[in-house]
Amino acid sequence: MKAFTRETSTVAYVPGVNCDTDQIIPGRFLKADRAEGYDKFLFHDIRRDADGNLDPGFPLNRPDAEGARILLVEDNFGCGSSREGAVYALADAGIRALLAPSFGDIFFNNALKNGIVPVRLPVATCEALADRLAADPQATVTVDLEAAQVILPGDLGAHPITIDAFARDCLLQGLDEIEMTFTYMDRITAFEAERMARNPWLGR
Incomplete structure (x- = not known):
């Protein structure tokens, strides 16, 4: 597992309340060889149109999302089945942190075990950040695990990261x-x- 200390990145906003693990990676891809990467399956069905082509309107398909290592998502992200493949797909796509009002419990713990930091923020803060990103797609967020805080752009301020101390220690050491x-x-x-x-x- 890659150690996580501090990550500064642009942010891709993927809207959708109750985005479940089947939307993150459809179940039919779970038999694929992980060594070949699960990133190509990330949001496979919802980021494509009816003909199977990438939808240019989907957030991760836009040019300004390229290189983003942090996702802003909505309430109850990662609910549904306990499949660890959902976290694999995010990790293989280079995602290091997730910002949301809440996460599915099993998904939250799977993320911690695979080097992704899930950060819970108030709904109003997530909405304000979404508005800021719409106005300035190049705005950056810093997730500082050593200082246990996330630093949002401009006047949105800093907010605490609250995760289990043991999980935090594992992430900091990459173990x-x-x-x-x-x-x-x-x-x-x-x-x-x-x-x-x-x-x-x-x-x-």
């Missing part, structure tokens, strides 16, 4: 839960040795 556990191996080994010394019958 998943298993890799983080290995960093404690000296303490684990010492504990097991002491436990066996106090309870030798466990080794019988």
Whole structure:
């Protein structure tokens, strides 16, 4: 997992309340080889027209969205099934952070485990940011995980990032839960040795 400390980027706004994981990546693509990248499946069906061609009106298909590593999305983003492929598709497309009023619970945790920072912001703040981006598509947002805050453009100010301390530590170090556990191996080994010394019958 790629470490996350601070990311400054333009922002692509993808509207739609209750955007579920099947919209993020349709289920029929989940059998594809992840090694070849899931980015080509991101929002596959909703970013295309009836003929299967990319819809130039879809936010991520617009030239000003190129290179954006932060998405502004709407309430309850990532609801629906628990498929981790939805997060894979975002990560493979280079998305490092998501801003929304709320997220599906399982999706929120999957994002943290795969190097994406989901930031909850008040509805009014998200709406104000959407208006700002409409007026200035090149406006940037900074997600500063070290300082635990997101810095919005202009007078929209800074807002706290609230995530579990352990998940934050993993993200800052670029370690998943298993890799983080290995960093404690000296303490684990010492504990097991002491436990066996106090309870030798466990080794019988």
